[in-house]
Amino acid sequence: AQKVTQAQTEISVVEKEDVTLDCVYETRDTTYYLFWYKQPPSGELVFLIRRNSFDEQNEISGRYSWNFQKSTSSFNFTITASQVVDSAVYFCALNAQGGKLIFGQGTELSVKP
């Protein structure tokens, strides 16, 4: 069975704080891809990053960074120096079987000024 768990339902931080969103996945497949999407209050789903199961290098993009650890089946997302515009629901997703994205429950991040 394939599953993605985002245990943090809601997180609230004050602007400029760093925040990490957790993602744990389950799959028996050896080849798979992991994704993060952002859903701002306007409702659309915005693609953030894609990572394959063979690449465990951390990735940094501006204030965003991702830590993929196969040993713990985790793909965590950190926002450094958070801003109010980062307020959104963030989804982690797994694709292991040709197109079928399995989403986590989402983490609602609220960044207060």
Place this chain on the structure above:
Amino acid sequence: DTAVSQTPKYLVTQMGNDKSIKCEQNLGHDTMYWYKQDSKKFLKIMFSYNNKELIINETVPNRFSPKSPDKAHLNLHINSLELGDSAVYFCASSQVASLVETQYFGPGTRLLVL
């Protein structure tokens, strides 16, 4: 310039009615999808078409019928709408139906059944 577009953006209707949601992508992708986001924000795949052929059909009531007239369009028709159908429906597309490919989503259609 919109990559994946959906119409309408909002849809309010009565129980028992039939309604359609349209989706178009201008990315030149071969594969399109429908996802449903429920009131708790949970996203689940419903259908996927690759070049007009149905390839994923999750456990969805047969009141839902997708149709793909060409690979740039994927419509969703819902018969005999029920209260539980109220949700946000997202269309998405990817280059091909592969686990490698990133799926790009439309803005969503917010359906409210009264």
